[in-house]
Amino acid sequence: MNAPVKPSHLIKGATGEWEMVIGIEVHAQVTSNAKLFSGASTAFGGDPNSHVSLVDAAMPGMLPVINEECVRQAVRTGLGLNARINLRSVFDRKNYFYPDLPQGYQISQYKSPIVGEGEVVVDLADGTSFVVGIERLHLEQDAGKSLHDQHADMSAIDLNRSGVALMEIVSRPDMRSSEQARAYVTKLRTILRYLGTCDGDMEKGNLRADVNVSVRRPGEPFGTRCEIKNVNSIRFIGQAIEYEARRQIGILEDGGGIDQETRLFDPDKGETRAMRSKEEAHDYRYFPDPDLLPLEFSQGLVDALKADLPELPDQKKARFVTDLGLTSYDAAVLVSEHESANFYESVLADLADARRDGKAAANWVINELFGRLNKQGLSIEASPVSASQLAAIIDLIGEGTISGKIAKDLFEIVWSEGGDPRALVEARGMKQVTDVGAIEKVVDDIVAANPDKVAQVRAKPQMIGWFVGQVMKASGGKVNPQAVNDLLKAKLGL
Numbered sequence: 018m019n020a021p022v023k024p025s026h027l028i029k030g031a032t033g034e035w036e037m038v039i040g041i042e043v044h045a046q047v048t049s050n051a052k053l054f055s056g057a058s059t060a061f062g063g064d065p066n067s068h069v070s071l072v073d074a075a076m077p078g079m080l081p082v083i084n085e086e087c088v089r090q091a092v093r094t095g096l097g098l099n100a101r102i103n104l105r106s107v108f109d110r111k112n113y114f115y116p117d118l119p120q121g122y123q124i125s126q127y128k129s130p131i132v133g134e135g136e137v138v139v140d141l142a143d144g145t146s147f148v149v150g151i152e153r154l155h156l157e158q159d160a161g162k163s164l165h166d167q168h169a170d171m172s173a174i175d176l177n178r179s180g181v182a183l184m185e186i187v188s189r190p191d192m193r194s195s196e197q198a199r200a201y202v203t204k205l206r207t208i209l210r211y212l213g214t215c216d217g218d219m220e221k222g223n224l225r226a227d228v229n230v231s232v233r234r235p236g237e238p239f240g241t242r243c244e245i246k247n248v249n250s251i252r253f254i255g256q257a258i259e260y261e262a263r264r265q266i267g268i269l270e271d272g273g274g275i276d277q278e279t280r281l282f283d284p285d286k287g288e289t290r291a292m293r294s295k296e297e298a299h300d301y302r303y304f305p306d307p308d309l310l311p312l313e314f315s316q317g318l319v320d321a322l323k324a325d326l327p328e329l330p331d332q333k334k335a336r337f338v339t340d341l342g343l344t345s346y347d348a349a350v351l352v353s354e355h356e357s358a359n360f361y362e363s364v365l366a367d368l369a370d371a372r373r374d375g376k377a378a379a380n381w382v383i384n385e386l387f388g389r390l391n392k393q394g395l396s397i398e399a400s401p402v403s404a405s406q407l408a409a410i411i412d413l414i415g416e417g418t419i420s421g422k423i424a425k426d427l428f429e430i431v432w433s434e435g436g437d438p439r440a441l442v443e444a445r446g447m448k449q450v451t452d453v454g455a456i457e458k459v460v461d462d463i464v465a466a467n468p469d470k471v472a473q474v475r476a477k478p479q480m481i482g483w484f485v486g487q488v489m490k491a492s493g494g495k496v497n498p499q500a501v502n503d504l505l506k507a508k509l510g511l
């Protein structure tokens with residue numbers, strides 16, 4: 018499949034324009050209780066070497082046994098990426114020596130991965146989207162961890178992570194800017210979190226990216242790539258790409274060539290540094306692992322997993338747009354985090370009339386609630402205003418009991434003091450004045466007190482806003498602006 022590629026953001030060099038080409042390999046830790054080939058726990062944060070079976074420590078004679086849950090998670094992820102599922106795949110040994118790899122090889126998949134080609138629809142901040150092709154997804158074991166700061170003259174090894182299942186998700190080189198790359202990893206992470214196949218926690222290293230960058234003159238064939246290993250935040254992905262593309266452009270403009278090499282990103286300096294060149298690169302001597310049979314399962318298993326998939330962000334977004342009339346941008350904001358989407362859906366479930374007020378609810382969640390949460394650095398789970406409290410506030414506006422302006426005051430009260438919004442409106446006299454006689458009295462007073470403005474508004478009817486404002490002010494925001502508007506028009510003969 019050839020993914021349509023977004024227009025490039027060209028970089029101006031000293032000798033003309035350049036285009037970046039980016040492909041990303043994401044390593045995502047599979048959510049499962051046990052490791053890929055052993056029953057040891059995958060729990061994070063245990064004492065060093067407390068979650069290590071004899072298989073993980075590579076004791077002689079130990080045999081790997083595939084964890085079916087990890088297979089199901091990989092298939093579910095493949096389905097979520099609209100990818101081809103391979104009913105037969107093969108585990109290979111990728112051989113290299115490193116102190117944190119007691120087997121002396123990593124069990125991975127090379128020529129026959131469990132998942133083939135797929136695609137991810139990526140949303141950009143300007144409301145547009147584009148597609149990134151997925152080349153493959155394969156299962157592999159994670160390595161252990163070397164600890165260099167425990168002893169003055171020794172390194173220590175922690176094998177807790179050794180053997181934990183990873184999915185390596187390889188994209189096609191379909192990205193053309195750091196913004197697109199950040200948006201891709203963000204979207205991929207969102208999909209994995211919806212599926213529950215990886216928690217996406219980049220701080221813990223549960224999702225990390227190898228970022229491949231090359232540059233070329235627009236329209237020319239792809240250039241030589243450099244691979245920046247193990248970048249562990251979305252922001253660093255953007256910074257590493259920007260630095261790396263400019264480094265390569267500098268070399269090419271000076272008449273040099275790019276060596277294919279593996280590099281590391283240094284977040285303190287904002288630079289990438291060479292780690293090893295292709296000549297030094299490992300010859301992994303891949304071969305099928307003789308301890309493991311090819312992995313085979315039926316189409317029936319795939320169909321069953323497919324039938325059980327949760328609603329994914331793209332589907333949810335489409336539903337919000339078609340059923341509730343949200344803008345594509347608002348819908349994308351709401352679905353981008355699973356927790357936000359859940360919160361919004363809880364508000365909808367509690368509304369008296371979700372069809373009527375679904376759009377208003379989106380505005381409240383995105384503008385008032387997110388705005389307030391961001392200001393105080395709170396996550397949505399810690400929101401002092403619950404979904405049902407927010408729904409009650411929106412109901413009160415929808416049914417005409419309070420004005421939108423009073424609703425904001427009410428929101429503040431519920432935010433800081435808590436309480437039942439409906440009871441608060443009663444107790445504090447916040448109800449909108451619906452008594453026409455009472456509104457009329459205020460309107461009459463303001464018209465009588467401002468003859469010059471009356472003359473102006475007759476010549477320039479847009480001036481009516483000033484009168485509406487005065488009436489709102491005089492009534493403490495408790496009148497319905499539309500009712501005031503209608504009444505004023507009648508009184509002033511507009």
Ligand SMILES: Nc1ncnc2c1ncn2[C@@H]1O[C@H](COP(=O)(O)OP(=O)(O)OP(=O)(O)O)[C@@H](O)[C@H]1O
Pocket residue numbers: 038039040041042187188189190191227229230231239240241242244
């Ligand atoms: N010219 C290029 N510029 C930028 N990215 C590229 C280019 N050619 C390939 N890529 C990207 O590089 C990545 C290659 O990943 P792949 O897993 O296939 O191999 P690898 O990096 O050689 O192996 P390893 O898994 O051992 O790191 C893909 O994401 C691909 O899109």
Ligand SMILES: [Mg+2]
Pocket residue numbers: 042185187
């Ligand atoms: Mg790879």
Ligand SMILES: [Mg+2]
Pocket residue numbers: 042227244
């Ligand atoms: Mg690679």
